[in-house]
Amino acid sequence: MSISDRLRTTFETSTVLAARQIVGQLLVRIDEDGCRRSGRIVETEAYTQSDPSSHSYRGPGERNAQMFGTPGTAYVYLIYGVHHCLNITTAPAGTGEAVLIRALEPLDGLHAMMQARSVTDIEALCNGPGKLCQALGIDRTFNGTDLLDSKSPLRIEPERYHPPQRIDSTLRIGLSIPQREHLRFVDGKSRFLSRKRVPESAVTQVDRRR
DNA sequence: CGTTGGATTGGCT
DNA sequence: GCCAATCCAACGC
Numbered sequence: 001m002s003i004s005d006r007l008r009t010t011f012e013t014s015t016v017l018a019a020r021q022i023v024g025q026l027l028v029r030i031d032e033d034g035c036r037r038s039g040r041i042v043e044t045e046a047y048t049q050s051d052p053s054s055h056s057y058r059g060p061g062e063r064n065a066q067m068f069g070t071p072g073t074a075y076v077y078l079i080y081g082v083h084h085c086l087n088i089t090t091a092p093a094g095t096g097e098a099v100l101i102r103a104l105e106p107l108d109g110l111h112a113m114m115q116a117r118s119v120t121d122i123e124a125l126c127n128g129p130g131k132l133c134q135a136l137g138i139d140r141t142f143n144g145t146d147l148l149d150s151k152s153p154l155r156i157e158p159e160r161y162h163p164p165q166r167i168d169s170t171l172r173i174g175l176s177i178p179q180r181e182h183l184r185f186v187d188g189k190s191r192f193l194s195r196k197r198v199p200e201s202a203v204t205q206v207d208r209r210r
Numbered sequence: 211c212g213t214t215g216g217a218t219t220g221g222c223t
Numbered sequence: 224g225c226c227a228a229t230c231c232a233a234c235g236c
Contacts, residue, residue: 045217047217053217055217062231062232062233063232063233077217078226078230079217079230080229080230081216082219082229085218087217089217116223129218130219137211175213194218196222
């Protein structure tokens, strides 16, 4: 069994475990010019089918169909009519779950990313779900791409997995429904996260538990 | 068929 | 901190 097969099995088995396992993985994009852009994933969020905040909560539709597809494929959607967001599908086909990729530590193709983003600050290149899609040139044409196929123009290279020293979990970001569980996972040592601190609501949640 | 609002971002007060 | 940008699926009538 290959390393990609094992990772796909993890994706299929548990969305929350997948979200943790994806932190530290290398995301690679080979663009139209054959130029390689890549970054180490440092921030993820888990979205399960039973979660009212998930696009899949009310069952499959036109936008979210890919969430119900094969684990390890890309679910890309447009938000606010402006930005794209990249997810990795998880859970068995037929179950609508996915992991949102929220930030990367930029590695290869810095110049191309800076050009795509009109930004030179490396910390500001991929520190948000919309930003990383802009930096890597990811749009809805990648919906359904198999991210665990080594020939895909957008892929994970699991042989380059660089595990974080520490994974922290917090409440997810930007949701209108109140959150209870910590389903956002970050490399606690990374300088490339979308937020510098834990969201304030997470602190409230911890205090209320006592 | 019209309305609503969103897993965001960047620019301005 | 506030808000516009700009698309479109979901929902209500």
